[in-house]
Amino acid sequence: MRVPFYRDPAWRLELRRGVRTALPAAPGxxxxxxxxxxxxVKSGLAxxxxxxxxxxxxxxxxxxxxxPLIAAAQPFWIVSLAAFVTNLRFVIYSASLRRWFExxxxxxxxxxxxxxxxxxxxxxxxxxxxxxxxxxxxAWFLGACGFNWVVWQVTSIVGILAATAIPSEWGxxxxxxxxxxxxxxxxxxxxxxxxGAAVAAPIAVLARGLPFGLGLFAGIVAGIAAAVxxxxxxxxxxxxVAREGDELS
Amino acid sequence: MLLVTxxxxxxxxxxxxxxxxxxxxxxxxxxxxxxxxxxxxxALAVLVVPEIxxxxxxxxxSLANPRLAGALAATAFFLWKRSMVGCIVVGTLVVAAxxxx
Numbered sequence: 090m091r092v093p094f095y096r097d098p099a100w101r102l103e104l105r106r107g108v109r110t111a112l113p114a115a116p117g118x119x120x121x122x123x124x125x126x127x128x129x130v131k132s133g134l135a136x137x138x139x140x141x142x143x144x145x146x147x148x149x150x151x152x153x154x155x156x157p158l159i160a161a162a163q164p165f166w167i168v169s170l171a172a173f174v175t176n177l178r179f180v181i182y183s184a185s186l187r188r189w190f191e192x193x194x195x196x197x198x199x200x201x202x203x204x205x206x207x208x209x210x211x212x213x214x215x216x217x218x219x220x221x222x223x224x225x226x227x228a229w230f231l232g233a234c235g236f237n238w239v240v241w242q243v244t245s246i247v248g249i250l251a252a253t254a255i256p257s258e259w260g261x262x263x264x265x266x267x268x269x270x271x272x273x274x275x276x277x278x279x280x281x282x283x284x285g286a287a288v289a290a291p292i293a294v295l296a297r298g299l300p301f302g303l304g305l306f307a308g309i310v311a312g313i314a315a316a317v318x319x320x321x322x323x324x325x326x327x328x329x330v331a332r333e334g335d336e337l338s
Numbered sequence: 339m340l341l342v343t344x345x346x347x348x349x350x351x352x353x354x355x356x357x358x359x360x361x362x363x364x365x366x367x368x369x370x371x372x373x374x375x376x377x378x379x380x381a382l383a384v385l386v387v388p389e390i391x392x393x394x395x396x397x398x399x400s401l402a403n404p405r406l407a408g409a410l411a412a413t414a415f416f417l418w419k420r421s422m423v424g425c426i427v428v429g430t431l432v433v434a435a436x437x438x439x
Contacts, residue, residue, distance in 0.1 A: 113422045120426075138339050145343065148350040150385065159342060169345030176353040181377040183357040184370075195359055202355025207385070211378050263405060266389040267412050267429040269382050271422040274413060276379035285376045286383035293384035294391055305384045312380030313373045320372070 103225035107232020110216075114208045115240050117268020122241045125149050126248020132156040136249055143245045147203070147238065151176045177306050182210045189217055193227055201227060204234035206241075211272050280323060285316030404436035 094100055129139040129152065146152055151172040158168045182205060190198060213230055216223070223229075276282040289312025296304030390409045391397050401407050412429030416422070 116423055116426050135339075138343065142343055142346065146346045146350050148346075151346065151350055155346065165341035165345045168342050169349045172346045173349035173353060176350045178377070178381040179350075179353040180357055181381065183354055185375070185377060187358055190358060198358040199355050202358045203351060205354045207381070211382070214378060263389070263408070263433055264426050264430055266386055266405075267409070267426040268422060269386045270390075270409060270412060270429075271416050271425040273379060273382035273386055274416050276382070281376055282379040285380045286387075289380040290383040290387035294388050294397060297388050297392065305381075308384035309377065309380045312383060313376050316376035316380065317369075317373050320376070 097225075100225045100228045103228035104232035104235075107229040107234075108236040110212050110229075111209060111233040111236045114212075114237070114268055114272075117264055117271075118208070118237055118240045119244045120264030121149055121268075122244030123248040123251075125152055126245040126250075127252045128153060128156060130249050130252035132160050134159065139249045140246055143249065144242060146172070147241070148172065148176055149241070171300075178207075178309060179205060181309065185214060186210070189213075189222065189226060197227060201230055201234075204231065204238055206234060206237050207269065208272065209233040209237055211276075281316040281320040284319040285312040288312045288315035404433045407436070408432035 126139065126143065129142070130136060134142070134156075142152060155168050155171050158171055183202060186201075186205070190201060193201070209230065212233055213226075216229070217226070273286065277286050289308040291308075292311050293304050293308035296307055298304070299307075390405045391399060391403070393403050393405065399406065401410075408429040408431075411432045412425045415428040416425040
């Protein structure tokens with residue numbers, strides 16, 4: 090008889106490791122979940138719809154970005170398009186994830202895709218950068234993402250139910266921003282990453298008035314271009330240095 | 339509201355799982371793959387920085403902006419201790435301090 094993959098002790102070990110990796114991000118997720126839950130109800134969504142959207146859509150930034158459109162009774166396709174564009178960064182994420190997940194079945198890919206989040210994506214890419222194609226990476230990813238999902242859903246639903254009692258002045262959303270900041274800083278300690286962030290951020294700030302999060306997308310594209318340029322410059326300089334070294338020896 | 343929910347579910351699912359599912363039909367060039375390495379830091383930057391420097395709709399780059407002061411303190415603390423929770427606590431405390439001073 091074939092043993093199901095989730096009974097494999099090695100698979101389970103990676104699942105637990107994934108959970109442990111996601112643990113430090115929990116305070117930020119808790120804060121963001123609470124704030125998103127509160128904001129959904131405060132902007133006029135019925136409690137039951139807020140819970141359904143939280144469970145099925147599971148995309149904090151897209152949920153927050155579409156709230157004004159839903160409140161203004163925009164047609165569903167405009168709201169959906171706004172959610173799509175706000176979430177476009179995940180197309181970039183999944184393109185990076187794909188080569189590591191190529192071996193898996195479509196059903197597992199659909200599950201892994203649904204669970205992908207900003208935190209867990211960054212953590213996963215960090216681990217494959219260090220260790221390459223490690224075994225049971227689907228379990229690790231699912232552990233990290235599943236833990237995030239549970240924390241997010243519980244706090245988001247608490248936020249939805251407690252919406253009237255929590256004052257916005259607590260500034261809970263800023264804790265989520267700070268958690269993302271802590272993820273970004275290590276990536277900025279290399280020149281290409283720093284160049285990318287330095288170009289992307291001002292564009293996003295200046296183009297924030299554009300509808301549907303297009304400013305965010307423009308910033309990401311320009312930032313990547315800057316990072317790649319700097320990366321190529323460094324590679325070329327290293328080549329020259331190596332060649333000159335050869336000539337001298 | 340049902341249509342809105344279904345539309346949002348499809349839109350967010352497509353961005354996250356679409357490329358994973360139909361991936362075999364597209365092959366990304368090495369240049370595109372290289373570009374994607376730097377996608378995370380750029381995405382984080384565009385999500386985080388406007389939250390910090392935009393105050394009530396306008397850009398405020400002075401230290402009197404509580405969030406900017408909080409983010410700088412949090413960054414300094416993170417570079418020192420490498421602790422995400424510490425970074426969040428320090429940043430939140432600095433912002434809270436502005437409210438009481």
